Amino acid sequence: MVGVVTSAGADKTEPTWTIAEIAAEFGVTHRTVRHYEELGLVTPERRGTARLYQRRDRTRLNLILRGKRLGFPLEQIRTIIDLYDAPRGKASQLEYCLAQIDDRRADLEHRRRDIDDALAELDTFAARCREDLDRLR
Amino acid sequence: MVGVVTSAGADKTEPTWTIAEIAAEFGVTHRTVRHYEELGLVTPERRGTARLYQRRDRTRLNLILRGKRLGFPLEQIRTIIDLYDAPRGKASQLEYCLAQIDDRRADLEHRRRDIDDALAELDTFAARCREDLDRLR
DNA sequence: CCGCTGCTTGACGTTAACGTCAACGTAAAG
């Protein structure tokens, strides 16, 4: 909890960014960032009408983009982001979190097996290619 | 090269499957299989008008579905499948293959790093959850 | 006050990956 900024005097800490800066830095368009906001993946503050992005939003964007690189749909990415900052006051909530984490773990480990398999196949294929190439000389 | 089946007497080897069997076995709909055919990802033979799937098609379907689990678009999956059975008679072709393989390797290894990062984060998060849970008792 | 630049809100367009009919062919079963 860093303190609400709202209409009280701005703390001189807490750096912020505009949507254009954020978009450029993360290599996406502002439309993309807005789309993520429409889906509730980021929730920037407002100075008047303009969006103000903070470190929290940058963290989320990193999670989102990694999720996308891994091919997860945005909806699923949202659930995992929500997981990361869900309320964890009660034991039941903590246990729910731990269960979700296990699910995610299983998924990711399955993917890693798939990747390792694919890499192994690529290797044997590459070996065959190099063999054929040697034989050709 | 197993031998052309066409209109010569059918070898009693070479098992085949119908589209329904293939779809059921791979846990997809026949529409999905047809869609893959439209994109050139599988090319079953025909007995009259009906499709006849062979082992070759099953291999491809396995590649396709793994690609999908890893979140690759079908177009990209097609390029890698094409890579696996491209003509490799000339040295230039073999060298092209090896280059492509390197590209694929790089991509897959990037993904694996992403996965490992995600898993590490999940672990520390899980540890915090368990800590909080212990403290709550 | 004027114009420029950047931000905002719609609203419609697009691509990928199928889903979902509809209408028809065909081959084995009764």
Added chain:
DNA sequence: CTTTACGTTGACGTTAACGTCAAGCAGCGG
């Protein structure tokens, strides 16, 4: 020979993830 059960070819619908205008507001440099 007529069902019945699959199989086939369109063709249009749908969802996700943005792209692409269009049009308006807002601060600020001259």
